[in-house]
Structures are given as structure tokens and as C-alpha cells.
Amino acid sequence: MSATPAFNPPHRILMGPGPSGAHPQVLRAMGAPLIGHLDPDFLKIMDQVRAMCRQVMRTENAHTLVTPGTGTSGMEAAVMNLVEPGNRVVVGINGYFSDRIAQMAERAGGEVTRVPFAWGSPVDPDAMERAIRGAGGPVKLVAAVHAETSTGVETPIAPLAKLAHDHGALMLADCVTSLGGIPVEGDAWGADAIYSGTQKCLSAPPGVAPLTIGPAAWDAIRARETPCNTWYLDLNLLETYWDERRSYHHTAPISMIYAVHQALALVLEEGLEARWARHERNGRALQAGLEAMGLVLHADEGYRLPVLTTVRIPEGVSDAEVRGALLNRHNIEIGGGLGDLRGKAWRIGLMGESSTPGNVLLALSSLGKILREQGYRADLRAALDTAAARLDQP
């Protein structure tokens, strides 16, 4: 018997930008025996996943599925399929992930206009409209991130979708961090394409990406003059497996499909509105507590996500030491800053199963105590009092 490494991952409290803690029933679902990717029983599970994705994304789109990869695979599938060489693409850039959309659109051969916004502000429709008008010709695709995981900012999608349609363009919305945590209203927004991930507010492990494509976007994909850059995520091919043709394309990630099936069922059993209210209540309590402690929230007021809070790192406090102490002494993961916010802000997630009153109080208490050790005069009593009071409100 060779010496093989032991497998013993620790039990963490996941309050970073994702993954969030998985629901025990989701973990248990992955323990179910494998069945074949063309087994009639598996095809039924796929149909149920499609149907539940539609419910959770609030859309009637026929072309709704999960791509066989993490959230970034959903982004790649959407962008690579919708953008053909020479297509004009306008992307609102207010964080790390919106810039990633732009990078992918460039790889797809798109002529990309990046419309910059502060990392901490939403995408502004007026600036986007000026960019669309100045793009030098018809724009094929307008894209924005609904919930920027790098900044904790929500950008309302409906006004951007209207703007895109007014100019004959399609609207792509990244809902990786929002789906299942705050309202995602696919059809009511008029979004033409939405993708998400499973490891945020759906509380499943990362590994598949819910994706929905509306009729106009689907027509554009069907009418491509050149094949999509990617074979693995070519939606014309993927759809032949997910629809009634059931053609072999790839071997589906069976256990991850089990996981997302259970995760979506749990979301619907809780009820979308109740789930949104839970995320709202816990997120606002955390934010009120952080401010009461004396800290400064980074995202613009009015656009702060309840599911992911960015808070500025106080002067003189060591980012690495604070996060290290949280992890090693309290088993709590929070996120560091990404991109422009590296070393400047922390990202505290309250997503899915991780969004609980207990985690709100635990985060404030643990962070407050560590900040005091670092010489920052955190007002811990005010933080906990304020948060506890806010937890009693709707």
C-alpha cells in the first residue's frame, strides 16, 4: 500500500465571496450512486433542473440549462456564443468580473467598448447610452454584472436592458452572486441572457453554472456565421443534449447535477421571496453592525448588496493578519479585496446557508475582537446591539 495523503478538510464557516456553506441535503445528494448521462432517470433529473432553473431565474426561456463548469464557464458560454468576430460589445466596468466579460468578448473577436465606473458604484445607464451611441455602429451586446462580487455593488438590470433594446442590442446580465439571494427577474427585466453559479446564494458546491438564453439571443446564436470559439461550451451543441434530441455532447457532471437539483429544490421550498427577505435582513444587520463598530462600508449607499458586503480595512490594520486570525482561530473565511480593492477592503459574504443571524453576530464579534488586538478601537458593544436590533426587523 503506497503512502497516499490523508483526506481531512477542516470545517470552516464560509463568509467569503463564495463558496458559501452547502446545505447538508445538497452534500448528501452528491453521495447518491452515479447513473449514466443518458439514463432515462437522469434525463428526467435534467428536465427538472431546467424547470427549476427557470423558476429561480423567473423566466420562461426554453433555452435554460446548466453549463458543465463553474460560474466562469457560464460567463464564457454566454459571451463566446453571443459575440462573433467584429461584433460591437459595450460592457459596464465597475469591478473585476465585468472586466472579465470584456476580456472574454475580446477573445471572441468582439470590438469591445469598456465603460468605466468607480469600483463601488453601479453601472450608470446614461454613461452606457453615450457609449452605445459612440460605438461607431450598431451594438450587438450590452453587458453588466448584476451583483459585482468584487465590490459588493448591485446594478439594476432592467434600465440597461431597456436601453440595449432601444438600440437594437441584446442584454447580458451576470447574476453569479445574486441568484437565490436577491431578486433576479429574468423576463421582467427583459434580459436576453443570464448566467449564474451554484456556490453563492444557491449554496451548492461550485461546478455547474445555470444559464438562460432568451428567444432573441437564441436566434442570434443560431444565426452565427462562424462557429463559436469553444467546442465544450458551444450552446448549439450543448442544447442538442439538453433538449429532446438527447445527443451525446459531453458526459454530464452527474454528481454536480444532483447537487444543483437539490439546491434548487431547497430554494423553491424556502420560497424565493422568503429567501430574499432572509438575505436582506441578515445582510443589513451585518452592515449596520459594521458601521456601528466604526468601520466604513465601501459600496455606494443604496446599491449595497445584502449578500456580499465590502468594508474598508482601517488604517494601520494588517489585512493578512486579520484574515489569518479569523481563519485559524475562529475557522471563519472572509474574502480579501480583489483587483483595485486588494489590501483596501474585505468582502464578507452572507449567502445561502451561510446567511444566518448566528453568522452575523459571530462575524461582528470575531472581527471586532481581532481589530482591537490590532489597535483599532472597534466598538463591539454597539456593533452587536445594533445588529441584534436590526435582525428583529423585516
Next chain:
Amino acid sequence: MSATPAFNPPHRILMGPGPSGAHPQVLRAMGAPLIGHLDPDFLKIMDQVRAMCRQVMRTENAHTLVTPGTGTSGMEAAVMNLVEPGNRVVVGINGYFSDRIAQMAERAGGEVTRVPFAWGSPVDPDAMERAIRGAGGPVKLVAAVHAETSTGVETPIAPLAKLAHDHGALMLADCVTSLGGIPVEGDAWGADAIYSGTQKCLSAPPGVAPLTIGPAAWDAIRARETPCNTWYLDLNLLETYWDERRSYHHTAPISMIYAVHQALALVLEEGLEARWARHERNGRALQAGLEAMGLVLHADEGYRLPVLTTVRIPEGVSDAEVRGALLNRHNIEIGGGLGDLRGKAWRIGLMGESSTPGNVLLALSSLGKILREQGYRADLRAALDTAAARLDQP
């Protein structure tokens, strides 16, 4: 509480072309709580996965990792990263998956020469050499499938690698169905790039793809003049996460990394040679039994994979009825023919945990009885006698 679909997948005996049955310890590993994709404990697990992948692929390649998608993502990562627009690529086409390599190389902008072989025969080095000489200029990449899942044929890779190197080209080998079942000797073959899947002879669920890139291939990837077509599977980016830089690229499919960690550990604990011998013994017993029953094996003698057997469907027998009866009455999944072999052959897998003496005898017994109902005079006694005797040999 909404009416959400119940989750109750059946327990199948998986003897198709994959997935194979997962080891209970692998399923259990996926039930472990999630930790963050940048958690120090997770990074250790990633390092162990890299090290175990190297052992199982018999390579010292530094650039060894698992891509965040099923086996096809490994193929796409290898092809899209190694092929730049205008590069000449020579692919030996002896089945469905080798043709898929050619399709991907075309999407990457390669000038692809397809060298056709019978679906049931290996790739012949002499024909490949003629194609390389006739390609109209220097060839960048030679590719072949080690174990063709569509035909049950093994193609020796070492002679093709020598040939590629003699002509200044790199050698890419698809080892999706071979890894962990028959010898894969990455460095001894001289393969420059190898990818695999997890749901075949490694007996983990599908969802990640082991991939190793040798020094010359890595130099080629580093020296690309144009960025790779895919962002999600761009190895220059992926490597920054897997190596000591630990840059964020995507949220790793945590539970699938747990699964492949356990699966690789189980392979090494069994021992590669012992595991190869087990697959050889069970596969040859099945093949001997099928022939004793009166059936005709499809793949060329001498090149038949022990892990995946193709057997011709006798005249007058209904493909769909036989596979339906196996699934519905015996809970056994076998595979239908793919591509050119649709309706002409069955594919019976004995991979990983599914490669057991019990499954050999069960497959022969169940198939024999169903064939008799279909009017085919299967010699069931000879089949079982022959297989049982073969199971006692090495």
C-alpha cells in the same frame, strides 16, 4: 412549500462507456463540508492532486493539473492551448473522439489533416508519417486517442510520439478511457500532452479532467503569439492558480477536487500494476465469454481494450430492446454504438469499480438470456464456463 421534484436516482450497475460506478469512499469524500478555493487546506489538497496525477500518469511534468470540467474540457484545454491559427495539425481518426480533436483543432484555427482509419483499427504510424510529410510544411501537433471509447481500440502512443518528435512536432494523447485501467506511461512514451477524465477507470464522478503538459508543449503555450480561444481553459491563466502564485482564476469545483483526490489515492493504494492486471483479467474474461456465446467482437484482435469491449449486434436483434431490457429488468447500463457504429455494436465497459468478476458473469448471463428472447441462439453455458475459467488466469 412548493411542490419540488423528489430526488431518488436508481441504483444502476454501470457497464457502459462511462461513467463507471464510483467508489463509496469517493462519494463519501464529496460529502465533506466545503472550504474556500484559496483556503490553505484546500491548496494542500490541490498540491496532493497534482502529485497523485503525476504518479498515475507516470510523468514528472511540472504542469499537471485538473481542468474544471469533464473529460471534454481536458481535450479542449489541450487542443485550444496548443494550436494557434495556421498551425498544422495531423490527427489519426479512428473513431468519434479522435474526430472531435480534429474539430476542436479547426476551431482553434489549425490547418488540420485528418488521417482516416477503420473504426475498429488502431492509428497506423506509417500512414501518419505519410500525412506528416504531405502536410505542406512543418507540423505543430500530432494527435491520437490512446483508448478510443467509441470503438474499444487501443492505439500505441510511443511510436506516434517518436514519429512526431522526428518531425519536430508535439504529441498529444487522449487517455480519457485508459488512465487507471491500462498502462499510461506519459514520460516513457514521450507524450507532450495527455488529458483524461475521472468517470472511466478512475471511478470518480465526471466533472474534472486530469491534464499534463510536458516542457516542450509548455514552451509552445508560453510562446503563443495570440491568446488562446478560451479564457476558462487558458492554461497560462489556470497555471497561475495551480502553481505557487495562487492567483484567482475560477472558483475550483471543490467537491469534485475532493472526489478526484480520493479516487487517485485509491488507485495508488491498489497499485497501478495490480489495477492494470485486474482490468486485463476481467476484460479478457468478458471478451472470451462473448465469443464463446457466439458473438463477434468488433475491434481488431491485438488492439482490444480490456476496459471497453465493442461487440457486434447480431442480425435480427433489436439494439433498443436489448439495452432497454438490460436497464429496466437488470439495472445494467451498457452503451450503444456511437457515430459510425450506431445500431451496429454495443459497448460494454469494465472500468474502475465496475471491473469485477461478478459484473463479467452478470453481463454475460443477462445479455445471453435477453438475446435468446430475441431469437438469437446464445450459448450461455459456454459463455459462462469460458469466462469463469479466464477469470482464474492472470
